[in-house]
Amino acid sequence: xxxxNACGWPFDAVLCDLDNVIRFYDLTRLAALERAVGLAEGxxxxxxxxPETDLPLLLGKISKQEWVEAIVLGLAxxxxxxxxxxxxxxxxxxxxxxxxxxxxxxxxxREHMPVVLVTNATLELESDLISxxxxxxxxxxxxxxxVGVVKPDREIYEIAxxxxxxxxxxxxxxxxxxxxxxxxxxLGMTGVHYRGPEDLRRVLGFALDA
Numbered sequence: 739x740x741x742x743n744a745c746g747w748p749f750d751a752v753l754c755d756l757d758n759v760i761r762f763y764d765l766t767r768l769a770a771l772e773r774a775v776g777l778a779e780g781x782x783x784x785x786x787x788x789p790e791t792d793l794p795l796l797l798g799k800i801s802k803q804e805w806v807e808a809i810v811l812g813l814a815x816x817x818x819x820x821x822x823x824x825x826x827x828x829x830x831x832x833x834x835x836x837x838x839x840x841x842x843x844x845x846x847x848r849e850h851m852p853v854v855l856v857t858n859a860t861l862e863l864e865s866d867l868i869s870x871x872x873x874x875x876x877x878x879x880x881x882x883x884x885v886g887v888v889k890p891d892r893e894i895y896e897i898a899x900x901x902x903x904x905x906x907x908x909x910x911x912x913x914x915x916x917x918x919x920x921x922x923x924x925l926g927m928t929g930v931h932y933r934g935p936e937d938l939r940r941v942l943g944f945a946l947d948a
Contacts, residue, residue: 739809742875746929747850747851747908747944747945748850748928748944749767749904749907749908749909749928750851750852750854750898750902750904750905750907750909751851751853751854751896751902751904751908751909751910752847752851752852752853752854752909752910752925752942753854753855753898753899753902753911753912753922754844754853754855754856754861754911754912754913755855755856755889755912755913755914755932756855756857756859756863756875757858757859757914757917758855758914759837759840759912759913759914759932760834760837760840760841760855760872760875761834761835761837761843761857761866761870762830762834762835762836762837763832763833763834764833764835765783765818765832766830766831767832768783768825768828768829768832768848770781771821771824771825771828772825773789773901775817776817776835777816777817777825779827781813781816782809782826782828782829783829784814785809785812785813786805786809786826786829787910788812791805791808791809791812792795792805793888794808795860795883796858796859796860796883796888797882797883797886797887798860798861798880798882798883798884799878799889801826801861802830802860802862804929805826805830805860805941806815806823806826806827806829807829807883808860809822809825809826809829810822810826812824813826813944819855820826820852834866834870835870836870836871837935839935840935840938841872841875842926842941843935843938843946844875844876845875846940846946847925847946848875848876848877848940848943850945850948851945852877852878852903852904853875853877853878853904854876854877854878854879854880854898854901854902855875855878855879855881855882856880856889856894856895856900856911856913857879857881857882857889857900858882858884858889859881859882859883860886861883863879863881863883863884864879868880870899871894871912877902878898878899878902880894880898880901882894885897889913889918889921890915890917890918890920890921890922891921892921892925892926895911895922895925895927896925898901899927904925906926907926907927908929909922909927909928910927910929910930910941910942911927911928911929911930912929912930912932912935912937912938913929913930913931913932914931914932916931919931926935928941936940
């Protein structure tokens with residue numbers, strides 16, 4: 739049996755990922771550059787998001803420019819150094835946009851309960867949210883680069899629940915990565931594996947239609 743709160747709702751807080759749920763990147767230029775130098779599309783992101791390259795960035799230990807230099811090293815032997823730096827820079831500076839459908843749903847939810855962004859992000863997250871016009875989207879932002887721990891480590895979920903002021907078992911967690919969902923569910927949260935706005939509409943309808 740599902741235990742509900744005073745409003746009869748199954749959750750007291752919404753914890754939501756940022757990238758690939760709210761924010762999306764345009765990698766068109768990067769793909770064109772990869773084709774131009776004879777690389778398979780996705781080679782740069784494969785190197786850039788490998789744990790040894792990406793994790794220091796997400797823990798706030800290196801700057802985005804230092805990340806680009808790490809990408810250059812990772813692409814050594816595949817393209818020239820200037821080409822690798824251009825590829826790394828194209829990824830680091832890729833334009834991004836927010837899905838307004840998801841933003842609207844989360845703003846509606848915030849009228850009823852706390853919304854917390856829980857994201858593996860860089861030290862530039864705050865300025866990114868300002869540029870997107872989303873600095874007021876959530877009650878709290880739990881960024882891996884600020885708290886020094888990344889999903890799917892349990893500590894980042896515990897921090898998020900504490901900031902929401904909700905018991906872990908009363909939190910809804912939304913993410914596009916299954917491993918992050920599984921970690922949240924193991925702690926007692928309800929997880930939503932995000933693939934599109936309808937996944938949110940289905941689980942948040944109890945409040946969106948209120």
